[in-house]
Amino acid sequence: MKRRLELTVNDECLDVEIEPHRTLLEVLREELGFTGAKEGCGLGACGACTVLVDGAPVLSCLTLALEVQGKTVTTVEGLVKNGQPDPVQKAFVDHGAIQCGFCTPGSVMSAKALLEKNSNPSGQEIREALAGNLCRCTGYQKIIEAVGSLAKPR
Amino acid sequence: MMRLPKMDYAAPPTLSEVCVLMSEQQEKAELLAGGTDLLPACKLRNKQPTLLVSLGKIPSLKDIRFDESEGLRIGAMTSLNALRYDPLAIAHYPALIEAAAAVGTTQLQHMGTLGGNICLDTRCTYYNQSESWRQTRAVCLKMGGEVCHVVPKGNKCYAVFSGDMAPVLLALDARLKLASSAGERSLRLSEFYSGDGRKPLLIRPGEILEAVIVPPPAGKESSAYLKYRVRGAIDFPLAGVAVRLAATADGLCRDCSVAITAVSSAPVQVPEAADLLKGKSVTAELINKAAQETSRAAHPVANAFGATPSYRRKMIGILTRRTLTSLAQNLGMAVR
Amino acid sequence: MNSESYAYIGRKQPQIDGLAKATGEAKFTTDLVLPRMLIGKLLGSPYPHARVRNVDASRALALKGVKAVVTGKDVPGKKYGVFVSRMDETGLTVKARFVGDPVAAVAAVDEETAMEALGLISVDYEILPAVFDPEEAMKEGAPVIHDEYERNIVADTHYDFGDVEAGFRECDHIREDNFFSQTVSHATLEPRGVLADCDVAGKLTLWTSTQAPFQVRRDIIRALDIPASKLRVIKAHVGGGFGGKADTYPMQVAATLLAMKTGRPLKIIATREEEINVRRRAPMSIFTKTGVKKDGAIMAQYLKILADSGAYSSTSILMMYNSGLTCMIPYRIPNFKYDGYQIYTNKMVTGAMRGHGANQPRFAVESQLDMIAEDIGMDPADLRLRNASQKGDTTVSGLHFVSCELSRSIEESTRNVGWKEKRRQKGTNRGIGIACGGFVCGARISGHTASGTNIHVHEDGGVTVITGSADIGQGSNSVMAQFVAEELGIPLSDISVIAADTETTPIDNGTFSSRVTFYGGNATLLAAREVKQMMAGIAATLLKSNAEDIVFRDKLVFVRDDPSRSIPFGKLAKATEGMGHGRLIIGQGQWAPTNTQFPDKKTKWGNVSGSYSFATQIAEVEVDTETGQVKVISITIGDDCGQVINPLSVQGQADGSVAMGIGHALLEQLLFGSNGQLMNPSLLDFKIPTAMECPPTTLLEVGTPDPIGPYGAKEIGEGLLITTVPAICNAIYNAVGVRITELPITPEKILKALDEKKRREKP
Numbered sequence A: 001m002k003r004r005l006e007l008t009v010n011d012e013c014l015d016v017e018i019e020p021h022r023t024l025l026e027v028l029r030e031e032l033g034f035t036g037a038k039e040g041c042g043l044g045a046c047g048a049c050t051v052l053v054d055g056a057p058v059l060s061c062l063t064l065a066l067e068v069q070g071k072t073v074t075t076v077e078g079l080v081k082n083g084q085p086d087p088v089q090k091a092f093v094d095h096g097a098i099q100c101g102f103c104t105p106g107s108v109m110s111a112k113a114l115l116e117k118n119s120n121p122s123g124q125e126i127r128e129a130l131a132g133n134l135c136r137c138t139g140y141q142k143i144i145e146a147v148g149s150l151a152k153p154r
Numbered sequence B: 001m002m003r004l005p006k007m008d009y010a011a012p013p014t015l016s017e018v019c020v021l022m023s024e025q026q027e028k029a030e031l032l033a034g035g036t037d038l039l040p041a042c043k044l045r046n047k048q049p050t051l052l053v054s055l056g057k058i059p060s061l062k063d064i065r066f067d068e069s070e071g072l073r074i075g076a077m078t079s080l081n082a083l084r085y086d087p088l089a090i091a092h093y094p095a096l097i098e099a100a101a102a103v104g105t106t107q108l109q110h111m112g113t114l115g116g117n118i119c120l121d122t123r124c125t126y127y128n129q130s131e132s133w134r135q136t137r138a139v140c141l142k143m144g145g146e147v148c149h150v151v152p153k154g155n156k157c158y159a160v161f162s163g164d165m166a167p168v169l170l171a172l173d174a175r176l177k178l179a180s181s182a183g184e185r186s187l188r189l190s191e192f193y194s195g196d197g198r199k200p201l202l203i204r205p206g207e208i209l210e211a212v213i214v215p216p217p218a219g220k221e222s223s224a225y226l227k228y229r230v231r232g233a234i235d236f237p238l239a240g241v242a243v244r245l246a247a248t249a250d251g252l253c254r255d256c257s258v259a260i261t262a263v264s265s266a267p268v269q270v271p272e273a274a275d276l277l278k279g280k281s282v283t284a285e286l287i288n289k290a291a292q293e294t295s296r297a298a299h300p301v302a303n304a305f306g307a308t309p310s311y312r313r314k315m316i317g318i319l320t321r322r323t324l325t326s327l328a329q330n331l332g333m334a335v336r
Numbered sequence C: 001m002n003s004e005s006y007a008y009i010g011r012k013q014p015q016i017d018g019l020a021k022a023t024g025e026a027k028f029t030t031d032l033v034l035p036r037m038l039i040g041k042l043l044g045s046p047y048p049h050a051r052v053r054n055v056d057a058s059r060a061l062a063l064k065g066v067k068a069v070v071t072g073k074d075v076p077g078k079k080y081g082v083f084v085s086r087m088d089e090t091g092l093t094v095k096a097r098f099v100g101d102p103v104a105a106v107a108a109v110d111e112e113t114a115m116e117a118l119g120l121i122s123v124d125y126e127i128l129p130a131v132f133d134p135e136e137a138m139k140e141g142a143p144v145i146h147d148e149y150e151r152n153i154v155a156d157t158h159y160d161f162g163d164v165e166a167g168f169r170e171c172d173h174i175r176e177d178n179f180f181s182q183t184v185s186h187a188t189l190e191p192r193g194v195l196a197d198c199d200v201a202g203k204l205t206l207w208t209s210t211q212a213p214f215q216v217r218r219d220i221i222r223a224l225d226i227p228a229s230k231l232r233v234i235k236a237h238v239g240g241g242f243g244g245k246a247d248t249y250p251m252q253v254a255a256t257l258l259a260m261k262t263g264r265p266l267k268i269i270a271t272r273e274e275e276i277n278v279r280r281r282a283p284m285s286i287f288t289k290t291g292v293k294k295d296g297a298i299m300a301q302y303l304k305i306l307a308d309s310g311a312y313s314s315t316s317i318l319m320m321y322n323s324g325l326t327c328m329i330p331y332r333i334p335n336f337k338y339d340g341y342q343i344y345t346n347k348m349v350t351g352a353m354r355g356h357g358a359n360q361p362r363f364a365v366e367s368q369l370d371m372i373a374e375d376i377g378m379d380p381a382d383l384r385l386r387n388a389s390q391k392g393d394t395t396v397s398g399l400h401f402v403s404c405e406l407s408r409s410i411e412e413s414t415r416n417v418g419w420k421e422k423r424r425q426k427g428t429n430r431g432i433g434i435a436c437g438g439f440v441c442g443a444r445i446s447g448h449t450a451s452g453t454n455i456h457v458h459e460d461g462g463v464t465v466i467t468g469s470a471d472i473g474q475g476s477n478s479v480m481a482q483f484v485a486e487e488l489g490i491p492l493s494d495i496s497v498i499a500a501d502t503e504t505t506p507i508d509n510g511t512f513s514s515r516v517t518f519y520g521g522n523a524t525l526l527a528a529r530e531v532k533q534m535m536a537g538i539a540a541t542l543l544k545s546n547a548e549d550i551v552f553r554d555k556l557v558f559v560r561d562d563p564s565r566s567i568p569f570g571k572l573a574k575a576t577e578g579m580g581h582g583r584l585i586i587g588q589g590q591w592a593p594t595n596t597q598f599p600d601k602k603t604k605w606g607n608v609s610g611s612y613s614f615a616t617q618i619a620e621v622e623v624d625t626e627t628g629q630v631k632v633i634s635i636t637i638g639d640d641c642g643q644v645i646n647p648l649s650v651q652g653q654a655d656g657s658v659a660m661g662i663g664h665a666l667l668e669q670l671l672f673g674s675n676g677q678l679m680n681p682s683l684l685d686f687k688i689p690t691a692m693e694c695p696p697t698t699l700l701e702v703g704t705p706d707p708i709g710p711y712g713a714k715e716i717g718e719g720l721l722i723t724t725v726p727a728i729c730n731a732i733y734n735a736v737g738v739r740i741t742e743l744p745i746t747p748e749k750i751l752k753a754l755d756e757k758k759r760r761e762k763p
């Protein structure tokens, strides 16, 4: 039986009727059309599905959609404000942190969560925060540089 | 996409309602905490509950409190990330922080709870596979069949407990508070694990882990956790050692506790190792002996990717020596 | 013109579709949805070798929401495959040759129904004896996997150049060693996927994750027996390929068949488990014999390689050819002999993967060179310098190097890291190691024909580049745009690229063999120059000058000696269309090198590539001698990829290669069970490096513009990976004195070797 799910996605209050066994990733991609978050494994090991729930980076492939009832979800699409990309997105582009781009939405969200919590992360902190986002193309160096470029010395 | 089986969902707002629901449903329902262990198992059809009962709507399960006499009381739904950055935990139990920081990835730490980590299912290379993958072989014991593909002779399941938090909590002599419709009970963590890979927890049907209580540190003591895994992130431990060490004023070992994980179907304490040190002046030789004892207590089998059983056993010894040595040094015990 | 005076070439350029990818706008196959779209799923064989006697799909078809089931019997056409001489796949099979080999496919209204339907299909199998080890599979009497191939030998390639026996006789020192390179997965983050659509007239369109849409078309029209004009294949955004998506895969065949059958759009997206089970890098056992003079000069070399093909041939003959060929690139070897065999087994298929056949022998040879250097008391860097190939060289196998800065790459990289001092450091468990390599820029063995590009200039001066080259994440669209920007003096933001669509773009063989910048780039240059010439003619009239004196830069077109006489590019575009005979501004280019030969059928002699890249890699590692764990501290690369077009993507290729190399050297290994089943088809259990394992890389560009490559560019995508593994191996030896000859280098292997070393040294 379908259930009603109310949530805020990218600043928009939405409600959808879903079956209770849907994951947040399924609902975002298949019900709401936010296809930014990707499934790289579906089992928690790659980070391609990372989105923010109440500001925390979570794996949407392992989040039951009904668990985010009443919560605020931010996807990579939602970082674009008034047609302007987020500084994290811009930094990824400018630093060459993107090759194929399949891991990018997840990596961007992890980076965003880190910078919101810690405006001046060290290189090691950046590596740790992004260690859950596998990337087969970039070797991570440019991603780490991109995030590092946004670190603001206090 | 990897799909979950059809299941119903409930998220009662109070613990007592959860208890009632669980006692009615019993086997067919599963408690949902962070879901990072349960949902992969459902996707792979290792588990097919008809109902998920979420603990997410009960705020009290996320409390962390410290009390000089009781110690640290951590609600079962506390996320590993919250624990990792909790000032009380940081101040008193370094090993808890080290272990929480070593779990999976940042995302998994945000989602995963302490309760879920303690209640983690055991793992095996033949078990954590998709349904269609498993269909090429006979159903194994853990899935309700009659054979074991790892140790074919004998009728025991050797699936390995691979949680990072349990060994630390064992070393810290933590107690669990469990709730059910039949009432509450409290038991030592060491009494919680069955050692049977098939059904690793001695939790009763309908029971809910409510909180973990870690006794207060007494005097000069510290703790540490070291884990061996293939990569610096994502991977479950292939061997893990937690140690709590307490010093007397004149630098002798007042108390010690050693616990290991990921080398058998339950995380276990190794009193044989800890006892060697108690009351003694901690020497390098003694530490080596304790390390040997600890590695003797490890019984890994070939059911994890990334290292052979003999290497994992060896690593238990090395990690024990390293944790003991650094703790002794931190506590100002002269290690000779 | 040197790079200083370029406006775009040699300058850092973010990918033109970077923002689309960073915002989630870029659409990968999995993101595409069509009205009434069905979902497809494949049923894999649970047995490694079995004949399908019968498939009973009645229960599946009775399930609500199931629209069609197809099996190997429904595939009407001929076998397909990468090479005409080795076509052995059908997409859905009537004889399963590995666990997971697809025998049926279902179309249903959603994925869950499709999954349920798979469980309701009953297949009656006749189980056949299976063989998993290539050596066993080669023996007389072993189960035959494909009837046409005796003793399961799918490829055997032999080189014999110079006089190897005589060469060895002249040597002062000869070594013979055995090596083993394990099998690994491409592990692209994007799993394979395809969306097929069939219109009422029977015209089929495929959007798919591929490196080679034209190859996909060729294979599918064969397999399903449909006219080429009835199938259009469009590459969607592709989330990495690394060679794995160069082949047509069963999902593509099945999706097309199901779309035809149901008349509805149908999508199949692989799960990670299904994804990993499609292709992998071939494991190779390598015997190497190398002989040198006292001064280190290599006189002769012999390699014998036994490679596992898995259940189908894929690129086998090219791979085995490459394994030998690439040994000829970095060093002058006057006498060279090679025997390469690839053998069918009942395991999942091996195929092209970044470096394609070069990685495994490079690991063996570079390791052995260090062993030889030690034997004869020579610095390993000096040994390499002594033998390094030089510009103008023609190898005994016919390869010809029109540009080559290998010596410089050795000199610069060793200087940069402080080689001599670091080699001398003792007792730290830190070590440093070197390896050299080189790679083709598109090997002209079968299929590698020209690439093509068309360019349209719009009336406002915007430009559309239409190229056959497939961007799979490496950024070739951006590189093509950069060439056009440089030629026409317009910013990249004014250029859009349409790529890799069998119906609208020029034919292209695909993205592999490091050919894209080299071939596609040159084709694009030709097209841009055609446009430029046409516009320059009009500009000359308008500005009262000669076409040769017209310069295109900064969106302006002006007279070289008098820039004040200028016209904006956009205006000129409009003027060009309006003036004269009102011609369209369209440029066309197609290009293939003319200095190559198809290798001789018998001897394999021939210059297969227009140019060759060269590189030296130096790894610094630290080894924990108690646990055996290895930490890679840094990687330094001296690279000759000719003229760098985009430093950002060149560095990106270097970083990515190093990460993959670290995985290959230390972490990754696909494992098979006793039934030939892949044991670790997941990103948890198949361990690719995370951000924690990858050290910073230093890339020193030492190349000079190549006379043939576009603006002097050569390849960088594959050549760098092949040297990471041996550099790490050699660094470990330098650190702790143990030589690991079987990959991956696990801590356990290090400890075992350290133990053996201790025992050896004791008495």
Ligand SMILES: Cc1cc2nc3c(=O)[nH]c(=O)nc-3n(C[C@H](O)[C@H](O)[C@H](O)COP(=O)(O)OP(=O)(O)OC[C@H]3O[C@@H](n4cnc5c(N)ncnc54)[C@H](O)[C@@H]3O)c2cc1C
Residues within 6 Å of the ligand: A043, A044, A045, B030, B031, B032, B033, B034, B035, B036, B037, B038, B039, B040, B055, B076, B077, B080, B102, B103, B104, B105, B108, B111, B112, B113, B114, B115, B116, B117, B118, B119, B120, B121, B162, B163, B164, B165, B207, B208, B209, B210, B234, B235, B236, B237, C684
């Ligand atoms: C890729 C990957 C890597 C991982 N790496 C690690 C690692 O390195 N170390 C590690 O320790 N773990 C690891 N994990 C496992 C998991 O993420 C953590 O152990 C996490 O802490 C589990 O908590 P959870 O809340 O998500 O558990 P859940 O999945 O919600 O629950 C796990 C089990 O415990 C039961 N349960 C949960 N809470 C209670 C309760 N309060 N009372 C009674 N029963 C309860 C559930 O019913 C379920 O059976 C990894 C997981 C993945 C997917």
Ligand code: SF4
Residues within 6 Å of the ligand: B123, B124, B125, B126, B127, B140, B141, B142, B143, B147, B148, B149, B150, B151, B156, B157, B158, B159, B197, B198, B303
């Ligand atoms: S140890 Fe044996 S019984 Fe237990 S899960 Fe593994 S194969 Fe099954």
Ligand code: FES
Residues within 6 Å of the ligand: A038, A039, A040, A041, A042, A043, A044, A045, A046, A047, A048, A049, A050, A059, A060, A061, A062
């Ligand atoms: S898709 Fe969620 S972690 Fe891989």
Ligand code: FES
Residues within 6 Å of the ligand: A097, A098, A099, A100, A101, A102, A103, A104, A134, A135, A136, A137, A138, C189, C239, C240, C473
């Ligand atoms: S950019 Fe391709 S996986 Fe990260």
